[in-house]
Amino acid sequence: MARSTNARRPATLASLAAELGVSRTTVSNAYNRPDQLSPELRRRVLETARRLGYPGPDPVARSLRTRKAGAVGLLLTENLSYAFRDPAAVGFLEGLALACEDAGQGLLLVPASPEREDVAAVHRAGVDGFVVYSVPDDDPHLAAVLERPVPTVVCDQPEIDSVDSVGIDDRAATTALARHLIELGHRRIGVVCMRLGRDRNDDFVPLERQRDAHFHVQRTRLTALADAFATVGVDWATVPVVERFDHTTASGESAAAQVLDRDPEITALICTSDILALGAMTEAGRRGLRVPQDLTVTGFDGIPEAERAGLTTVRQPVLEKGRAAGRLLLDSAEHGRPRRVTLDTELIVGRTSGQPRAAAQIWYGP
Amino acid sequence: MARSTNARRPATLASLAAELGVSRTTVSNAYNRPDQLSPELRRRVLETARRLGYPGPDPVARSLRTRKAGAVGLLLTENLSYAFRDPAAVGFLEGLALACEDAGQGLLLVPASPEREDVAAVHRAGVDGFVVYSVPDDDPHLAAVLERPVPTVVCDQPEIDSVDSVGIDDRAATTALARHLIELGHRRIGVVCMRLGRDRNDDFVPLERQRDAHFHVQRTRLTALADAFATVGVDWATVPVVERFDHTTASGESAAAQVLDRDPEITALICTSDILALGAMTEAGRRGLRVPQDLTVTGFDGIPEAERAGLTTVRQPVLEKGRAAGRLLLDSAEHGRPRRVTLDTELIVGRTSGQPRAAAQIWYGP
DNA sequence: TGGATGGACCGTAACGTTTCAGAACCAATA
DNA sequence: TATTGGTTCTGAAACGTTACGGTCCATCCA
CATH class of the missing domain: 3.40.50.2300 (Response regulator)
Incomplete structure (x- = not known):
């Protein structure tokens, strides 16, 4: 049986480069640094990509190489129903989402229900940092987050050494x-x-x-x-x-x-x-x-x-709390001691x- | 100047394997398939990992290899403020989040403000599928999503060939x-x-x-x-x-x-x-x-x-709409023609x- | 004509993991 | 003794990309 061209192994940057007879770098540049190659070649690359059904650089492979996931993880160990029904939590989410949007970062809701002891979701989350919002201080998910080598901001939590925090008095x-x-x-x-x-x-x-x-x-x-x-x-x-x-x-x-x-x-x-x-x-x-x-x-x-x-x-x-948490996390400037933001009530x-x-x-x- | 051990290049699965004198496979198995190695060796692996500060397998590298991101992307080209202030949108979000949580999948809010023509966020999103919720049918973000080779469910959108959809009449x-x-x-x-x-x-x-x-x-x-x-x-x-x-x-x-x-x-x-x-x-x-x-x-x-x-x-x-969208997306069973879910009003x-x-x-x- | 300049492109080396087919070993069976 | 079966571990090959440090060559200026 003849297979349609669609069914064959999906095109990659490398296969596209081979097809074009150029280096992978050039194809990569066609997508990421248009100024690094002639418009004519770029046009050819993009056209061939379309023809081969190449969907552009794979985000995961890119993340691996650049060491940037482009997203922030949010851990709220609360039954999600209650979280979305609590206007205070929604306001926090809104503020955090706004901060992320401003920075062009995604916001990943990590699936961690209170019942589920399974911490794998935290390990699996491809994120550049975590915001932890009001979880019990003995929650294993929190411990798992703190073990990940990414910046973290906790909110409405007890202060933790060397971890930024946001809250009220x-x-x-x-x-x-x-x-x-x-x-x-x-x-x-x-x-x-x-x-x-x-x-x-x-x-x-x-x-x-x-x-x-x-x-x-x-x-x-x-x-x-x-x-x-x-x-x-x-x-x-x-x-x-x-x-x-x-x-x-x-x-x-x-x-x-x-x-x-x-x-x-x-x-x-x-x-x-x-x-x-x-x-x-x-x-x-x-x-x-x-x-x-x-x-x-x-x-x-x-x-x-x-x-x-x-x-x-x-x-x-509440909205400011979310926004502050996001800003703190995304403001990657080096800071010696952990930062504490306390908002007015x-x-x-x-x-x-x-x-x-x-x-x-x-x-x-x- | 002597550097602290923390400052040195972070440990990887490979370096851990080298330190232990075992293969990478074995270290991988220690985390992912405990039954594949002796308890004694596993203990040694985990202990050495702790000592070297190895945080466990890198999620991005894992995703690259397994071709699974463990997350669903949500595209809602709405100013996020309005989205979070509209109870109907929040209800949808809740339903979708519940469906994702049930399946152990994360939910990634893709940063796509209506003003921003920048579609890069869609390209950068490391997700296994997309849910598109009520965006204009000529939105470039939507077009970008449809070009990604991942399953997609649209909601409150005109039907698109070969794309599942959820909505009401x-x-x-x-x-x-x-x-x-x-x-x-x-x-x-x-x-x-x-x-x-x-x-x-x-x-x-x-x-x-x-x-x-x-x-x-x-x-x-x-x-x-x-x-x-x-x-x-x-x-x-x-x-x-x-x-x-x-x-x-x-x-x-x-x-x-x-x-x-x-x-x-x-x-x-x-x-x-x-x-x-x-x-x-x-x-x-x-x-x-x-x-x-x-x-x-x-x-x-x-x-x-x-x-x-x-x-x-x-x-x-609205909640059911979100849940249905999530279920449709996560139910990976092969289906020939696009599925349409129409909910009652x-x-x-x-x-x-x-x-x-x-x-x-x-x-x-x- | 020589040298400097800068645009265009390339080759190699990671990034850190999982997978797969098998090797080595050991105990038990025939 | 040879065979079987099981456990435990290994080596090499992906997965698809981008960073880095180049080379090459046409052009420009003096």
Whole structure:
């Protein structure tokens, strides 16, 4: 059977050069450095390439030779569904994508689901650097990234020696939020937080688990809350803290319910993300609790939906965070010590925080 | 000056083999096929690797040899900001990312801004296939993708010979929407659509430009509207159609204003996306027009925000679209003719469509 | 006419890996 | 003892490209 010309072994730069009777270098130059050969020869090369079905230099072979992949890897060990549904994560992604686009670099989403222990995807990623966004500090994927000999920027992670990082001052931001609540008079509070480790624990969080939390951001916020409320005599051990693995409004609802079931007397429910807070508001409404008269609810992030809802929260510049991470990674200038970028946050006092009933009596009482 | 051992030329599989006095094959096997060598030797290999700082097989070299990049390229020639701000696009991305994750493949966002004529990024992308999402049919990036000898799936694009595609029946969906409005009695309408070509034209759209629109989806929807309204005697040439380059609610606002300025008598404003429709509602409110009593507004996509707003729209399964595109691309089974996946849509009649004033008089008059 | 200049092109040597067919060895079987 | 079968390891050949350091030759100027 005669084979069509298409079916034969695909053309390469070398075969094209042979066909033309020129050197491989010349063919390479025809694509990469048009000024290095005569226009006439270049035309012939390109025409012959078309005739032979040569699709141009193979990107992988090129990468091998030039030692440049032209892409940045993004590691976010989060179930991708949640990542794309969390406006804060999407904003980060947008910022990072913009930085990459500006630099003409691709952005590779590395397939690393939390369940999958398989680190091979990290090894297989052909990238010039990694951005690691909010993964547990004991995640094997993170370890695998750090073993790769490429620059890395971590974001919302504990600082690592000799690795650049981007983040906010979670402690200061949380402290400001806590002070706001303290000044309003809240002393009996509950907390809803995101997952604290790689294992699922949709339940109350013992002090030990809070202290050993593997998500740096969550741990820092909890500690800051504990410290702030300690200054006004609140025993943190008595504060109900509930954790949710899935980062959804539904989680916020059920977690709020769990806290309120345990201690119906709390006057404020502090959530470590807006998504959770929005769910908590739903649950409050379901119980006939008015916000903020009966219950103060706060979030964290400052996503648009929270703003619309008038949520008291901490706004953080998520897009800038992504952009900063990208810039840091792509700015290849030599730098001795690791660079740290800390972005500003802003306490947004909305309509969901107010004085607790008891405090209100003190203020407005006889 | 003595150099630290770190500064010397990085270790490779070959140098590691030399150090150990074994063949390269054996070292390769130590990483990729542990069952092919004795546990003892494997331990030695891995230990020596650690000592020499060998980070494991280079992913690019591996890709060159295996002819697998382990990643899928996504081409969306849209300003990335708008892509990440459009819930429909994010939903698509989520679906595609899920499909890739399931298959253990990476997802590479190819940096191709609409302004940038530079197609090099497409050539440079080390991927096993491409997904092309809603780019103009004359986009040079698309042409570059089609020249690459890798499988491709196009989405929301005109069908291309021998290329798989995913989409919805835009014509049928739009026709259903138009019929709904026609049955309500609307005859005098205005249209707000997304951009129709690579050039910016934030203005009214002549018939010719509608017909020659390079965005398949927009073109199809406009044609379907024209045909549907033609059946009830509406001369499409008299229908104000306004285009906006940027896909934002602000665009929806200004476009609605432009239409209403031109013809304040219209009873329905049809927008080809929910984002635009939400903006149009804002503008209607600003003018004191009640929706739907004074003005009917419709969208397209069925994003959550539209649902909350009670928008009359067409819901399309954006996540499924992304997932289907990914599955199609990654299902490497040989298939003769190109595959076409058409997903179902649903007309959502919300609170933003009603009878026009004139029609209402007919119904409820004396 | 000699020498300098610069454009056009070339040959070789990597880049770091996987694959494939087999070699060497050893134990067990006939 | 010869044969078989299995495990463990090897050598050489790709995979397709670009970097580097040239050579060659026509042209220009003095």
